[in-house]
Amino acid sequence: MIDKENFLLKSYELGIIKFGEFTLKSGIQSPFYIDLRPLASSPSLLKELSELLLEEIQEPNYQLICGVPYAALPMATAMSLESEIPLIIKRKENKGYGTKKMLEGIFTVGQTCLLVEDVITSGKSLFETIEEVEREGLKVKDIVVVLDREQGGIELLNEKGYKVHKLFSIQNVIDILYKNNLLKEKEVLKIKDFLNGNSLAISKKPRLKYEEKKELQEHPVAKKLLSIAIEKKSNLIASLDVTQTSEILDLAKKIGDYVVAIKLHTDILTDFSVDYINELKSIAQEKNFLLFEDRKFGDIGNTQQLQFEQGVYKISDWADLITSHVIAGENSLNVFSENIGVVTIAEMSSKGTLTDVTYKQKAIQISEKNSKVIGCVAQSSLPDSLLLFTPGVNLDSKGDSKGQQFNTPEKVFREYYTDFIIVGRGIYKSANPVEEAQKYREEGWRSYEATL
Numbered sequence: 001m002i003d004k005e006n007f008l009l010k011s012y013e014l015g016i017i018k019f020g021e022f023t024l025k026s027g028i029q030s031p032f033y034i035d036l037r038p039l040a041s042s043p044s045l046l047k048e049l050s051e052l053l054l055e056e057i058q059e060p061n062y063q064l065i066c067g068v069p070y071a072a073l074p075m076a077t078a079m080s081l082e083s084e085i086p087l088i089i090k091r092k093e094n095k096g097y098g099t100k101k102m103l104e105g106i107f108t109v110g111q112t113c114l115l116v117e118d119v120i121t122s123g124k125s126l127f128e129t130i131e132e133v134e135r136e137g138l139k140v141k142d143i144v145v146v147l148d149r150e151q152g153g154i155e156l157l158n159e160k161g162y163k164v165h166k167l168f169s170i171q172n173v174i175d176i177l178y179k180n181n182l183l184k185e186k187e188v189l190k191i192k193d194f195l196n197g198n199s200l201a202i203s204k205k206p207r208l209k210y211e212e213k214k215e216l217q218e219h220p221v222a223k224k225l226l227s228i229a230i231e232k233k234s235n236l237i238a239s240l241d242v243t244q245t246s247e248i249l250d251l252a253k254k255i256g257d258y259v260v261a262i263k264l265h266t267d268i269l270t271d272f273s274v275d276y277i278n279e280l281k282s283i284a285q286e287k288n289f290l291l292f293e294d295r296k297f298g299d300i301g302n303t304q305q306l307q308f309e310q311g312v313y314k315i316s317d318w319a320d321l322i323t324s325h326v327i328a329g330e331n332s333l334n335v336f337s338e339n340i341g342v343v344t345i346a347e348m349s350s351k352g353t354l355t356d357v358t359y360k361q362k363a364i365q366i367s368e369k370n371s372k373v374i375g376c377v378a379q380s381s382l383p384d385s386l387l388l389f390t391p392g393v394n395l396d397s398k399g400d401s402k403g404q405q406f407n408t409p410e411k412v413f414r415e416y417y418t419d420f421i422i423v424g425r426g427i428y429k430s431a432n433p434v435e436e437a438q439k440y441r442e443e444g445w446r447s448y449e450a451t452l
């Protein structure tokens with residue numbers, strides 16, 4: 001048995017996949033380019049490939065093999081030699097003289113033909129080939145492709161009843177290359193964004209407006225947050241990481257008009273009380289912002305439930321939004337109440353964080369499935385169904401000595417299409433928090449509008 005991963009790594013050395021910025025035939029800007037033709041320059045790899053492709057079809061039921069011109073022709077030939085099943089050749093254009101035949105080779109009506117394709121995107125070339133082959137009275141049941149760009153072609157073919165076998169998907173390729181240190185995390189993210197149809201600078205696809213996001217969201221807290229954003233022309237969440245309740249109340253009164261939410265770490269307060277919470281709630285109501293408890297739950301469901309509902313803080317009684325890790329798996333999120341918006345931590349802002357690409361992808365999967373989750377904290381783009389909250393935002397600093405890394409509002413809107421910026425020290429540590437809050441609100445809104 002040939003090792004698929006090993007085959008891919010050897011093929012990669014031939015330059016079959018390139019990363020950068022490419023304009024495809026369709027005009028789309030793509031962060032990668034695939035050309036499998038160089039495989040024919042390595043007879044040993046072409047032979048391995050033919051064996052791998054033949055192995056993909058568990059129950060062979062075909063009497064002919066045909067490659068989609070041109071890139072798959074050598075592959076189909078090698079498969080024919082390997083399996084001793086005859087080859088037929090489909091022309092790309094007819095000769096314009098003589099027989100005008102589009103299929104060359106010896107075959108009889110009613111025979112079944114296996115089709116071979118190098119890369120499948122929309123499936124257009126395959127559909128053309130199928131049409132020609134079927135017009136000659138042959139049957140097509142199985143199709144084998146080397147690489148699926150995951151842009152819907154296989155689904156279309158399946159719908160029409162063809163069985164498509166693929167050796168690799170682009171996701172597989174990226175995972176293998178990343179695992180073998182041949183791709184950087186940043187490149188992987190760019191490609192995954194592109195594949196999610198969520199590409200930013202790469203495809204120049206405009207971001208969704210808050211109004212459009214509001215339509216997509218089912219959760220009342222998400223809708224509320226977006227309504228406040230639209231009304232106040234603000235995407236600013238101030239993180240008031242101070243230790244006295246009086247400081248929070250004072251700041252909340254002063255900057256409440258400019259923010260959509262105030263984020264809290266209630267467990268750093270030295271003088272927490274129910275009265276304080278009640279007062280904060282009334283300021284929030286008056287100034288129209290939400291209360292966001294950044295508890296970052298990260299335990300088994302049962303413990304999280306106790307931390308959420310019990311103890312001194314009784315978070316479930318007053319928070320509109322909370323943060324939670326997903327480290328304990330999807331069921332650990334079931335303990336939060338329906339009326340609170342859960343924001344999962346998919347990716348952290350600090351240097352050396354363990355939330356790598358794979359972790360983020362898994363966190364997104366969990367978040368997308370759970371109706372309580374309205375979005376994620378992350379440092380790169382998300383699918384449109386999730387709201388993106390980005391901390392690590394500061395206009396004057398690049399980071400601190402404890403691992404925090406800062407970006408400007410402009411950058412996080414332009415590069416990640418964030419929805420909400422979270423600003424802590426940039427506001428509460430400044431000499432004039434009101435002025436700074438106004439500045440971050442304006443800068444955040446301007447940056448959001450610039451990406452529309």
Ligand code: S5P
Binds near residue numbers: 425
């Ligand atoms: O990855 C993260 C996630 C969060 S929620 N990085 C973060 O910095 N945060 C929080 O955002 C952090 O706990 C703090 O409350 C705030 C950032 O504060 P700043 O002072 O660094 O702006």
